[in-house]
Amino acid sequence: EPEVTQTPSHQVTQMGQEVILRCVPISNHLYFYWYRQILGQKVEFLVSFYNNEISEKSEIFDDQFSVERPDGSNFTLKIRSTKLEDSAMYFCASEGPGNTEAFFGQGTRLTVV
Amino acid sequence: GDSVTQMEGPVTLSEEAFLTINCTYTATGYPSLFWYVQYPGEGLQLLLKATKADDKGSNKGFEATYRKETTSFHLEKGSVQVSDSAVYFCALSDLRGGGKLIFGQGTELSVKP
Numbered sequence: 382e383p384e385v386t387q388t389p390s391h392q393v394t395q396m397g398q399e400v401i402l403r404c405v406p407i408s409n410h411l412y413f414y415w416y417r418q419i420l421g422q423k424v425e426f427l428v429s430f431y432n433n434e435i436s437e438k439s440e441i442f443d444d445q446f447s448v449e450r451p452d453g454s455n456f457t458l459k460i461r462s463t464k465l466e467d468s469a470m471y472f473c474a475s476e477g478p479g480n481t482e483a484f485f486g487q488g489t490r491l492t493v494v
Numbered sequence: 495g496d497s498v499t500q501m502e503g504p505v506t507l508s509e510e511a512f513l514t515i516n517c518t519y520t521a522t523g524y525p526s527l528f529w530y531v532q533y534p535g536e537g538l539q540l541l542l543k544a545t546k547a548d549d550k551g552s553n554k555g556f557e558a559t560y561r562k563e564t565t566s567f568h569l570e571k572g573s574v575q576v577s578d579s580a581v582y583f584c585a586l587s588d589l590r591g592g593g594k595l596i597f598g599q600g601t602e603l604s605v606k607p
Contacts, residue, residue: 414595422599423583423599423600424583426594472537483595485538486537487536
């Protein structure tokens with residue numbers, strides 16, 4: 382069964398460092414998303430991406446965040462200068478054409494120290 | 495804006511007990527509604543969904559009915575198992591394709607033998 386794959390599963394980084402979280406969506410999917418879940422809290426939408434551009438972003442997704450699909454398969458989330466409060470589980474999701482089901486990856490746990 | 499409210503957890507039940515997890519929503523349009531499950535240490539998995547009023551989603555013995563008149567999508571299971579222990583998230587999406595998911599805060603379920 383096709384699945385969304387995220388790497389790494391866990392990343393520890395120092396405050397102020399740049400991190401790139403990687404995702405391989407399901408191959409025929411068109412819509413791509415990043416969500417985050419701070420420990421013990423709800424899952425929050427960060428950004429959606431369609432047709433090689435951001436279609437919607439939340440207030441959380443400020444100038445420190447960026448997304449791109451560099452090679453038509455990977456979908457990355459970059460945080461330029463990490464803060465302690467960026468520590469969370471980050472989930473990638475993708476959705477195919479004409480349906481309402483998003484498939485989630487296993488998540489990357491980011492710990493900023 | 496659109497929002498989802500779930501009953502507070504944790505919920506602790508004995509095996510074979512009846513489960514209800516309440517979920518209500520606020521939306522301006524006609525959203526699709528979802529239940530996602532997160533098993534310990536894993537990502538989010540779609541459990542069931544309903545895309546229009548009076549639809550019933552079902553999977554693995556779980557059911558939920560889209561009630562427009564009460565803006566609710568309560569999750570039920572007649573007889574829970576220890577393996578059902580997980581965090582359950584109610585969510586809505588306001589577009590058919592390409593719409594972000596808005597999640598409730600999650601309800602932790604613990605089933606004891």
